[in-house]
Amino acid sequence: xxxxxxxxxxxxxIKTFNELNASTVEELFSxxxxxxxxxxxxxxxxxxxxxxxxxxxxxxxxxxxxxxTVLEGQSVNVAVTxxxxxDAPTFSAQHQATVIAKPHEETQLFGDFFAYITQQExxxxxxxxxxxxxxxxxxxxLRDEYLPLYPDAxxxxxxxxxxxxxxxxxxxxxxxxxxxxxxLHKDNFENIFVQIVGRKHFVLLPPLLHAxxxxxxxxxxxYVREGQGFTLxxxxxxxxxxxxxxxxxxxxxxxxxxxxxxxxxxxTLDPGDMLYLPAMWYxxxxxxxxxxxxxxxxxxxxx
Amino acid sequence: xxxxxxxxxxxxxIKTFNELNASTVEELFSxxxxxxxxxxxxxxxxxxxxxxxxxxxxxxxxxxxxxxTVLEGQSVNVAVTxxxxxDAPTFSAQHQATVIAKPHEETQLFGDFFAYITQQExxxxxxxxxxxxxxxxxxxxLRDEYLPLYPDAxxxxxxxxxxxxxxxxxxxxxxxxxxxxxxLHKDNFENIFVQIVGRKHFVLLPPLLHAxxxxxxxxxxxYVREGQGFTLxxxxxxxxxxxxxxxxxxxxxxxxxxxxxxxxxxxTLDPGDMLYLPAMWYxxxxxxxxxxxxxxxxxxxxx
Numbered sequence: 163x164x165x166x167x168x169x170x171x172x173x174x175x176i177k178t179f180n181e182l183n184a185s186t187v188e189e190l191f192s193x194x195x196x197x198x199x200x201x202x203x204x205x206x207x208x209x210x211x212x213x214x215x216x217x218x219x220x221x222x223x224x225x226x227x228x229x230x231t232v233l234e235g236q237s238v239n240v241a242v243t244x245x246x247x248x249d250a251p252t253f254s255a256q257h258q259a260t261v262i263a264k265p266h267e268e269t270q271l272f273g274d275f276f277a278y279i280t281q282q283e284x285x286x287x288x289x290x291x292x293x294x295x296x297x298x299x300x301x302x303x304l305r306d307e308y309l310p311l312y313p314d315a316x317x318x319x320x321x322x323x324x325x326x327x328x329x330x331x332x333x334x335x336x337x338x339x340x341x342x343x344x345x346l347h348k349d350n351f352e353n354i355f356v357q358i359v360g361r362k363h364f365v366l367l368p369p370l371l372h373a374x375x376x377x378x379x380x381x382x383x384x385y386v387r388e389g390q391g392f393t394l395x396x397x398x399x400x401x402x403x404x405x406x407x408x409x410x411x412x413x414x415x416x417x418x419x420x421x422x423x424x425x426x427x428x429x430t431l432d433p434g435d436m437l438y439l440p441a442m443w444y445x446x447x448x449x450x451x452x453x454x455x456x457x458x459x460x461x462x463x464x465x
Numbered sequence: 466x467x468x469x470x471x472x473x474x475x476x477x478x479i480k481t482f483n484e485l486n487a488s489t490v491e492e493l494f495s496x497x498x499x500x501x502x503x504x505x506x507x508x509x510x511x512x513x514x515x516x517x518x519x520x521x522x523x524x525x526x527x528x529x530x531x532x533x534t535v536l537e538g539q540s541v542n543v544a545v546t547x548x549x550x551x552d553a554p555t556f557s558a559q560h561q562a563t564v565i566a567k568p569h570e571e572t573q574l575f576g577d578f579f580a581y582i583t584q585q586e587x588x589x590x591x592x593x594x595x596x597x598x599x600x601x602x603x604x605x606x607l608r609d610e611y612l613p614l615y616p617d618a619x620x621x622x623x624x625x626x627x628x629x630x631x632x633x634x635x636x637x638x639x640x641x642x643x644x645x646x647x648x649l650h651k652d653n654f655e656n657i658f659v660q661i662v663g664r665k666h667f668v669l670l671p672p673l674l675h676a677x678x679x680x681x682x683x684x685x686x687x688y689v690r691e692g693q694g695f696t697l698x699x700x701x702x703x704x705x706x707x708x709x710x711x712x713x714x715x716x717x718x719x720x721x722x723x724x725x726x727x728x729x730x731x732x733t734l735d736p737g738d739m740l741y742l743p744a745m746w747y748x749x750x751x752x753x754x755x756x757x758x759x760x761x762x763x764x765x766x767x768x
Contacts, residue, residue, distance in 0.1 A: 196500055197499055197500050197503060197627070197628060200500060200503035200504065200506075200507060200628075201503065201628075201629075201630070203503075203507045204503060204506045204507035324500070325500060325503075325504075326504075327504070
């Protein structure tokens, strides 16, 4: 098979896929049964449940005042980056190469961290080039650092627990502001996102569009504080890792020969919305604060 | 990407697949719930239920005498081939090409058809090169030609109907003897096979092993009776159709560069056994009569 044959086979595959598949995410307005959920899992198809978590205590209670009270004196792990680019492909001038920019991690008092992200979001006098902080440890933190909040969330998503026959492996809290973006990547877990405060804007691509995302093997590097700024240091003894280098929001740059054929799905989660994101789907996640809100974005996900 | 890179990527994919996946078909000893079934559908994984249909009236009642009585005077559609090679890739000397050999179809009295297949199976004096007959119309024939038998089977497989949320599209009866083989192919349906009389021997390959089956575009041709024998005539105005040309039972012939890496799954259905065969899995099906049986093989499948 010649290379051009391969390209045209790929083109045909992607065009046929586009014809046969919806270009929007299916919307439900109540929870599916376990069996209905399993049909989505079997079809490897995402869906959003509008208002699926609107009756959760978390959705009703978690505002700035409540979080500050409940978590007063608590130390939390914070991911710090210069541009809100944790885990993103980033050109390192020093190494003259694109690397995976892993955040600098540090422990902060929750009150200090929370004051920083909300002021950065709402105070026009805050320096535009100031560092970006995001609580995003993804290590089951709702049942660890944020344990005082756990009773306000559900222990599991019942339709998913019953369908998959298991408890969640991890429940993660994500607290940040509009300056953080999670770049296009995939995870090997069935994923349910629950939006609590603010909005998350997802861009989704199914695994079949692998050839569109232009995965490349990149060396991992980690930000280290240096003076007022940051420098990237290559992780010792770390092999290169595959990462999508195409950004659906900047489609000309880093495009593969078939990137232009991809039709990404877009879906925005409002507070109380839930998203089922099947394993291995590529997703990019931006976030925004609500106009009259308190300057932060908070979500929970169940793996 | 050079061709050799593509080949080695494929090799790696298949080897990894082999390491991660079972080389035998999972065996259950009672029916799964709809949700348990849906987990197999979601994982695109076959299973066999030993004795799953052992209490069906069909399994208990359908012997030669019963079939001849119930279907007396009934005309049935019979697929006739010289070698039991219906729908198989077959070299046509006349066309100097491999074609898809579609059977000659004719209407016969059930009694005549049934006497032929059972005598061919059991009578040592029967000519070895005699034609092969197989009732295999796959057009929902249990609810049509074989309607008198329908009350002895189930209208649907309850766990599959509930899980998939629909009635079966077709229920097909297959009556033949050990001379018929269904060559390696795939169907775009979720499939449940129920063995009633005799044995079926399945060789299965998952869709991911597509590169191993060496699909080729072949012209369809149909057997026509000519004198005492048959000749193949190309179907007018029929475009070539992709068909697997590799035979896992003759692995040296028609092999692709990666066929040797395939590890086909083997499973034999005894009377009363059921097999879930996921859509798009490749399957080859041989059949055999039971030693002290009456010289025929009968199965039902639900699409």
